[in-house]
Amino acid sequence: MGFEWLAVLMFVVFFVLILYGYPVAFSFAGTAIVFMLIGLALGAFNFNLLRLLPNRWFGTMSDFTLLAIIFFVFMGAIFEKSGLAERLLETVGILMGPVRGGLALAVVLVGTLLAAATGVVAATVIVMGLLSLPMMVRYGYNHQLATGIITASGTLAQLIPPSLVLVILSDQLGVSVGDLFLGALIPGLILSGLYALYVLFIALIRPQDAPALPPEARTLKGAALAQRALVAVVPPLLLIFAVLGSIFFGLATPTEAGAVGAFGACLLAMFNGNLNLRLIRDAARSTANITALVIMILFCSTYFGLVFDGLGGQNFVKEFLVNLPGGFWGFIIAANIIIFLLGINLEFIEISFIAMPLLVPAARELGVDLVWFGVMMAINLNMAFISPPVGFSLFYLQSVAPPEVKTIDIHKGALPFMVLQGMALIIVILFPQTVNWLIQAANAAQ
Numbered sequence: 001m002g003f004e005w006l007a008v009l010m011f012v013v014f015f016v017l018i019l020y021g022y023p024v025a026f027s028f029a030g031t032a033i034v035f036m037l038i039g040l041a042l043g044a045f046n047f048n049l050l051r052l053l054p055n056r057w058f059g060t061m062s063d064f065t066l067l068a069i070i071f072f073v074f075m076g077a078i079f080e081k082s083g084l085a086e087r088l089l090e091t092v093g094i095l096m097g098p099v100r101g102g103l104a105l106a107v108v109l110v111g112t113l114l115a116a117a118t119g120v121v122a123a124t125v126i127v128m129g130l131l132s133l134p135m136m137v138r139y140g141y142n143h144q145l146a147t148g149i150i151t152a153s154g155t156l157a158q159l160i161p162p163s164l165v166l167v168i169l170s171d172q173l174g175v176s177v178g179d180l181f182l183g184a185l186i187p188g189l190i191l192s193g194l195y196a197l198y199v200l201f202i203a204l205i206r207p208q209d210a211p212a213l214p215p216e217a218r219t220l221k222g223a224a225l226a227q228r229a230l231v232a233v234v235p236p237l238l239l240i241f242a243v244l245g246s247i248f249f250g251l252a253t254p255t256e257a258g259a260v261g262a263f264g265a266c267l268l269a270m271f272n273g274n275l276n277l278r279l280i281r282d283a284a285r286s287t288a289n290i291t292a293l294v295i296m297i298l299f300c301s302t303y304f305g306l307v308f309d310g311l312g313g314q315n316f317v318k319e320f321l322v323n324l325p326g327g328f329w330g331f332i333i334a335a336n337i338i339i340f341l342l343g344i345n346l347e348f349i350e351i352s353f354i355a356m357p358l359l360v361p362a363a364r365e366l367g368v369d370l371v372w373f374g375v376m377m378a379i380n381l382n383m384a385f386i387s388p389p390v391g392f393s394l395f396y397l398q399s400v401a402p403p404e405v406k407t408i409d410i411h412k413g414a415l416p417f418m419v420l421q422g423m424a425l426i427i428v429i430l431f432p433q434t435v436n437w438l439i440q441a442a443n444a445a446q
Contacts, residue, residue: 003044007313010035014304024350025293028300032307039311049310056302066171066294071258072162073290075243075265077283080123082269084236085114089131091232094225097213101203103136104149104210105196111153112192115160116240117265121385125154125396134402142209143405145202148413151386151393152195152420158348158385159378160188161244162258165348168294169374172356176371177254178247182442183371183435185248187379187428194420235271239264248442294349301353314361321362328366332376332429335359339377343384344391351381372435376428383421386414 010031017027039045079085089110096102096109107128114124128150136146158165161181170177203210243261246252252260269275308314324330338359342351356377363373386393388411398410428434 003039003042004312004316006035006039006042006044007308007311007316010308010311011313018350024353025296025300028297028304028353032300032304035311036307039307044312045307045310049306053303053306056306057299066167068162068167068177068254068258069164069294070287070291071255071262072164072167074283074287075258075261076117076123077286078262078265078269078279079114079117079236080127081279081282081286082265082272082274084265084268084272084274085110085117085127086131087232087272088113088236089128091228093132093135093213095229095233100207100212101199101210102212103132103139103141104145104199104203107132107136107149108153108192108195108199111150111156112160112188113236113240114154115157115188116162116244117236121155121157121393122396124157125151125393126400128154129397129400133397133400133405137402137404139213140208140211142202142206143409144413145199145209146413147397147401147405147410148415148417149195149199151391151397151410151414152417153192154396155382155385155393156188156192158382159184159191159375161185161247162254162261163378164290165352165378165381166374167254168349168352169356169377172352173360173370173374175374178250179371179439180374181244181247181254182438183375184378185244185438186434187375187424190427190434191379191382191421191424194424195417198416198420231272235268239268248438249445250442297349297353301357305357314358317358318361318365321359322365328368331362331366331368335363335373336376336380336425339380340384340387343381344387348381348385369432369436371439372428372432375435376425379421379425379428383418383425386421387418388412388414 013035014027014031017031018024022030036045040047089106092110093103093106096106099105110132111124111128114127133146133150137143157163161184163184166180166184167177170180173180199210239261242264243257246257246260247254266275266280269279305314321331321334324334326333339351339355342355360370363370385391388394391414394410394414398407401410
């Protein structure tokens with residue numbers, strides 16, 4: 001076996017560190033330094049490999065696609081902090097209020113739209129939790145249904161373009177981010193549709209759990225409601241379609257479309273009278289925090305990967321995964337289990353930099369379609385993100401839930417939606433054309 005055991009021990013030590021709560025970037029770098037020194041002492045690591053590190057870092061920083069992270073995060077921050085997302089949710093809630101389960105359907109619709117506008121799960125879940133959960137509780141919604149629909153719909157930002165998950169996965173998988181965006185769109189809409197069907201089903205069999213909005217709560221009617229919808233719903237929709245459409249039809253790269261989206265969000269905020277220096281500063285600070293986190297983890301994970309590979313870990317893991325019982329399908333099942341278990345405890349950024357470098361070489365060896373694989377992993381992360389007891393979306397909602405909503409309701413409410421996400425994952429696994437059809441259509445049109 002040589003010194004591969006040292007690489008395995010290195011990964012175990014790293015994983016123990018992050019489970020104990022140490023920052024992921026420092027855990028990457030610290031573990032790599034210690035095991036590099038051990039490897040040098042044992043003659044298991046070639047010091048000359050470190051000369052490759054600056055080139056890898058420079059290659060990462062010169063990747064034009066990663067600029068999309070900055071623009072899409074800024075666009076989402078403007079939507080959240082300017083009140084655009086709030087007005088969108090309130091207006092759609094009033095429009096759909098007369099329908100039994102209408103508020104929950106509004107959450108699904110707005111969750112889908114905000115996912116396409118922000119790409120950030122925390123922002124989407126918190127905004128919808130602050131605005132819609134108190135209203136749903138006030139008008140008699142079952143607490144588990146109300147919390148479940150918010151966490152599940154908010155987590156769509158993991159999958160629906162311009163998801164940050166997809167941008168980072170494209171870098172780790174070595175595939176076009178435009179192809180990942182196209183591939184994820186239909187599965188994302190399948191998930192959204194399953195949520196809506198579940199709400200309608202509950203409203204049919206248990207109408208007391210998902211009542212219609214009472215007449216006195218529908219404060220806008222007729223021309224006033226139409227005008228509100230025209231102002232609050234149509235402009236964000238047009239911006240989302242313009243940004244995603246320009247990517248899908250090959251008119252702009254994701255980075256260029258993200259820049260236009262960020263500028264468009266600022267224009268919408270200005271037309272609504274909310275654009276000011278404080279808004280720009282807060283959105284820029286939020287963007288800088290997320291971007292710095294991604295780049296720091298990326299740099300440190302690159303160093304970790306270099307040392308891990310130098311100790312023979314990459315080849316060892318690839319051989320192990322390639323030779324799993326069942327071959328291709330054995331690998332697919334194992335990869336989904338690994339990502340789900342990691343997703344319960346870790347953020348998607350951390351998972352992308354920890355697991356993908358280990359899984360991708362084996363996937364290539366087995367002839368796995370990497371775009372299909374990336375979309376599958378993104379759906380899996382959706383499921384992990386709302387998985388009790390430590391799914392991140394549950395904690396995001398718990399932080400803003402009213403006192404009458406208990407923690408146990410939030411956790412129990414997520415379970416039916418995990419089943420729906422599992423159904424979507426099985427659909428994508430069994431029918432790869434749900435991912436590939438739009439890509440093939442776009443390529444044929446060009």
